[in-house]
Amino acid sequence: MKKEFFNTLEKILYNQNLNQKINDFYNFYDDFKSKKIIFDHSNISVLKECNYEKVKFIHPTRIRRPKFTKNIKSLAQIIHSIAHIEFSAINLALDSAYRFKNLPLNFYQDWLEVADEEIKHFQFLNQALEQLGYKYGDFFVHDNLDLALKLTKDSLASRMGVVHRGLEAKGLDANPFVLKKIQTSDNEIKSFLEEILHIILKDEITHVSKGDFWWKFSKDKKENFLSLCKEFKTFSLAGKQLNFEARIQAGFDPLELQEIDKFYNN
Structure with a gap:
């Protein structure tokens, strides 16, 4: 059956x-x-909490992000924060496939493929945590990505734009800086973490490109990404320094990127 x-x-x-x-x-x-x-x-889709039961939430402003990786705990905190993003991305991809109906088969295929890759990222990071003597759930996390899921639940264009073209692309911006931070560590796990981050960057470019495709598929012709950034001011959909190369590979236009950069960083 x-x-x-x-x-x-x-x-x-x-x-x-x-x-x-x-x-x-x-x-x-x-x-x-x-x-x-x-x-x-x-x-009929429902909306319930989909967070792993052992995770402890606090407000984003109360989360301390280590600037250095000189000790094992600081390194574990950095890995844990990435692991939480990847775990949240699993739920976001699954929710997109679950929530939006009457779409081409390729839509569902895309987001299940994304969920599959996000699971692999999460498992790699959890493996790294365990090598350091920690596990997912050992540090506090924020629920910004869950909030994005809830605020975009009624609009395919908003979900694709805010979450999969916006917040995931912000991860492209962050990746090089996290990599530099990891490279300051002298822990034997460093090379494994570098490999994980390279895999994540490569895969996330394809994820953002999927978000780009389905956002353009579903949005009003007059709508541009900057209008979405203004509408959803709750979130910053770009990092402090844009990863122009990765974003262009994912479907962003160079002139569009200049406007986004000016909107958030000037």
Whole structure:
């Protein structure tokens, strides 16, 4: 008997057991790729908390981000913050595939593929944490990405623009700076972390390009990205220094990037 896409995905999305969530996703994704899934687009989406039960939340302004990686704890904190972003990105990709109906099959294929890669990123980072004697959930995190999920739940264009073309592209901006910070460490795990960050950058360019495609697919023709930045002032959709090269690879226009940079950084 074939599984129904949205009902099955809802159970995975809201599963609070991390290992079970990942295992169930892999089984579901295998069935999807083997065309053992049926779609019922009349399925009504719900909105519940989808955070891993062991994570402790505090306000973003209360989170201390180490500037250096001289000791194991500081290095672990940096890795943990990236791991939380990747875990949140799993839920965001799954939610996009679950929440929006009556779209081309390629849409669902894209976001399941993104979720699959985000899981791999998360597992790499969790492996690094364990090598340092820590695990995911050992440090406080913020819920900005969950807030973005909730605020864009009713609009495909907003979800694609704010989350997958905006906040994920901000990760492209941050990647080189995190890499430099990691390179100041003398821990034996450094080379493994450098490899992880290179993998994440490469994959995230493709994720942002998917967000770029589906944002352009769903948005009003008159809408531009700067108008989205102004509408969603709750979030900054660009870093302090744009990664022009990576953003252009992901679908941004050079003139558009100059406008975004001016809007946020001047």
